[in-house]
Amino acid sequence: xxxxxxxxxxxxxxxxxxxxxxxxxxxxxxxxxxxxxxxxxxxxxxxxxxxxxxxxxxxxxxxxxxxxxxxxxxxxxxxxxxxxxxxxxxxxxxxxxxxxxxxxxxxxxxxxxxxxxxxxxxxxxxxxxxxxxxxxxxxxxxxxxxxxxxxxxxxxxxxxxxxxxxxxxxxxxxxxxxxxxxxxxxxxxxxxxxxxxxxxxxxxxxxxxxxxxxxxxxxxxxxxxxxxxxxxxxxxxxxxxxxxxxxxxxxxxxxxxxxxxxxxxxxxxxxxxxxxxxxxxxxxxxxxxxxxxxxxxxxxxxxxxxxxxxxxxxxxxxxxxx
Numbered sequence: 001x002x003x004x005x006x007x008x009x010x011x012x013x014x015x016x017x018x019x020x021x022x023x024x025x026x027x028x029x030x031x032x033x034x035x036x037x038x039x040x041x042x043x044x045x046x047x048x049x050x051x052x053x054x055x056x057x058x059x060x061x062x063x064x065x066x067x068x069x070x071x072x073x074x075x076x077x078x079x080x081x082x083x084x085x086x087x088x089x090x091x092x093x094x095x096x097x098x099x100x101x102x103x104x105x106x107x108x109x110x111x112x113x114x115x116x117x118x119x120x121x122x123x124x125x126x127x128x129x130x131x132x133x134x135x136x137x138x139x140x141x142x143x144x145x146x147x148x149x150x151x152x153x154x155x156x157x158x159x160x161x162x163x164x165x166x167x168x169x170x171x172x173x174x175x176x177x178x179x180x181x182x183x184x185x186x187x188x189x190x191x192x193x194x195x196x197x198x199x200x201x202x203x204x205x206x207x208x209x210x211x212x213x214x215x216x217x218x219x220x221x222x223x224x225x226x227x228x229x230x231x232x233x234x235x236x237x238x239x240x241x242x243x244x245x246x247x248x249x250x251x252x253x254x255x256x257x258x259x260x261x262x263x264x265x266x267x268x269x270x271x272x273x274x275x276x277x278x279x280x281x282x283x284x285x286x287x288x289x290x291x292x293x294x295x296x297x298x299x300x301x302x303x304x305x306x307x308x309x310x311x312x313x314x315x316x317x318x319x320x321x322x
Contacts, residue, residue: 002209004191005179006172008129011253012121014039014171015164019117019153023110024049024103028091029079037072037130039119041174043149047112052077053136060138062114067145069137069178071130080112099157115149117156119171125253132191132239132246139181148174189240199224200235203243211251212273217243252287255280259296268292 017038033054042051044066050059051068054075061081062068070076084091091103102110123129139145152170155163179192194200203224207215220243221231235243251272258268269280284292 002205004204004208005195006176007208008132008191009172009175009179011123011257012126012129012175013123014119014121014168014175016152016156016167016171017118017120019115019149019156021100021113021153022103022116023100023113024080024091025108025111026104027080027082027084028103029077029083029088030090030093030103031075031077033075034073037074039069039071039121040073040076041067041069041117041119041149041178043067043115043146045113045115045146047110048081049112049114050079050081050083052079055135063140065141065146067137067139067142067149067178067181069139069175070135071133115146115153117149117152123253124256128249129253132241132249133179134182134190134192137178137182139178142177142181145174145177145181148177189238191239193238194235197234197238199226199231200238203231203235204239204246207247208250211247211254212271214273215244215247248283248287252284255284255292256288256295259292262296265292265296 042062044062044064046064048061048063050061052059053070053073060068093101093103095101121130148170152167152174155167155170160166182192191204194204203220206223207220213219217232218228220235221228224231224235226234232243235246239246241249255268255272258271259265263271265281266277269275269277272280274280274283281292284295288295
């Protein structure tokens with residue numbers, strides 16, 4: 001069975017930037033701001049703290065066992081439960097001989113400890129693909145995620161043969177595990193909410209299984225065992241994009257991948273469901289901002305253009321502690 005989540009995570013091409021163990025005690029505060037959203041994750045090993053993410057009105061209280069993943073965070077503030085005064089400077093940090101980062105000057109054992117990491121997505125379709133994912137994932141009581149993060153940190157700290165291959169695979173597993181653990185509670189529109197709906201999941205899997213088929217809304221509605229109008233409204237509300245827009249986005253992501261692999265324009269056109277290279281070229285140029293032949297040569301003069309639905313859904317957040 002085709003797995004849409006696994007396909008999208010694979011196309012994102014995750015790679016490790018850095019990961020570390022952090023400890024803190026007393027009153028402390030750290031913040032981070034970025035221009036471009038980057039993926040961020042944290043596992044709370046012990047203690048409690050608070051996290052504010054850009055775009056969210058209320059703080060999140062973190063406790064031991066929490067796993068947090070934000071696919072594209074722009075700014076974050078993390079504090080102790082009783083933070084320093086608002087006008088106090090951010091808390092200084094130092095590194096211990098074993099590489100652990102400690103916040104503050106208090107030499108007592110840390111009251112809270114967490115594993116934190118940032119990674120990058122290598123896909124040129126990152127903004128588009130990330131827009132299909134939840135803005136924010138919180139999973140509680142999943143030791144598997146803690147183990148995966150520890151493996152990522154261990155691998156990132158050692159220079160071993162095939163290190164980058166192992167890291168990319170570990171990150172793919174980490175992302176899939178986090179997203180599927182949150183499927184039932186995904187609050188923001190996106191692929192996860194669609195897959196949490198059994199009717200919509202049937203249509204989404206059918207679409208991913210055969211992207212070259214000349215799908216219509218009526219075809220997908222039949223796969224979901226819904227009327228055309230009910231399916232269209234339900235899909236758009238859950239996923240955040242109309243069915244044909246989602247199909248187009250996925251076809252273009254596949255086409256880019258094929259062109260980067262050296263496939264001809266005509267071959268890519270057939271693979272993603274276009275009857276002729278000319279029709280495919282028109283659609284690709286409209287969607288990406290350049291002809292497929294130009295894209296295949298690596299002449300990236302303009303950025304891919306997102307539809308209003310996707311553009312609106314990519315206004316999100318980013319990083320925490322360093």
